[in-house]
Amino acid sequence: MEKPALDMLLDYIAQSGLKDGDVLPAERKLAEALALSRRDLRAALASLEAAGRVWRGVGRGTYLGARPLRFTASLRSLRAGASPADIAEMRLVLEPAFVELAARKASPEDLAELEKCARRNAMANDDEEWQQWDHRFHLLIAQATRNPSIIALMDVVNSMRMKPNLREKTADQETRRHFALQHQAIVSAMMERDGVTAGSRMREHLLNVQWRMPL
The missing domain is CATH 1.10.10.10 (Winged helix-like DNA-binding domain superfamily/Winged helix DNA-binding domain)
Structure with a gap:
């Protein structure tokens, strides 16, 4: 084997x-x-x-190894006082614009990798596996912009989301399936090079994430 x-x-x-x-x-x-x-x-x-x-x-x-302290120091300042709702709100401001740009600039290889990542999201069996592929999906979109500043910022956002007390939970299979379908819809719009629709679908997805968060 x-x-x-x-x-x-x-x-x-x-x-x-x-x-x-x-x-x-x-x-x-x-x-x-x-x-x-x-x-x-x-x-x-x-x-x-x-x-x-x-x-x-x-x-x-x-x-x-672990990310060096000079990077984690800046992360600590960003995390100070942040809640899952704060992070969701920040993502709602940023990520629709990121995906709109990525839809124009992504290479065929970027789109193929995003499509594969969305499929792996759909097959996730638990929250841990879901988080792995979800973080990768959103980072891949940033990487497809070809903008180092956007990539670095999304890397920071993902690092914040990995903190145990700041992680969104996708504990049930129905929620994971719903979000995976939204990921696939985003990729479909990107493959059509339709940045406006991709941005709209990302906004809808992040609003769903925000709505499902506990108060």
């Missing part, structure tokens, strides 16, 4: 003697070394990032 991409990546890290703070090879070289597709490699990296075992510096690469 073929070994999962995540296991192959973990074996590579262990066998290479890499330690926290070391940078991984560029995606293309790493995919070639592991004989993986870049899609499968990115999914494995996303799993490690969600678990806090790697972090990505915009334009700098992927590093092993």
Whole structure:
């Protein structure tokens, strides 16, 4: 049986003697070394990032270990006093504009990765798996804008959402299925290069997230 991409990546890290703070090879070289597709490699990296075992510096690469303090200090100031409702409100202001821009600038590879991510969202069996693919979905949209400032900002937003007391909960399968269908509708509009519709669908999605939050 073929070994999962995540296991192959973990074996590579262990066998290479890499330690926290070391940078991984560029995606293309790493995919070639592991004989993986870049899609499968990115999914494995996303799993490690969600678990806090790697972090990505915009334009700098992927590093092993926790994000350095100079980054987390700024996150602490942003989190101060923030509630899940505050974060949902911030996302409602930002992300419809992000996706409208991404619909115009996304490459075919970006759109294929988003489509795959939306499918994985739909197959999530629990809240933990859902969170992993949901965070990746929204970060992929930011990456598709090709704007380093937007990518960095979305990375911060995702980091805030990962904090246990700030996480949205998608505990039931019906909620996860509903949100997954909304993700798929956003991607469909992006594939049509219809930024206005994509932005409208993102706004509808985030309003749903906000509405389902506990008071």
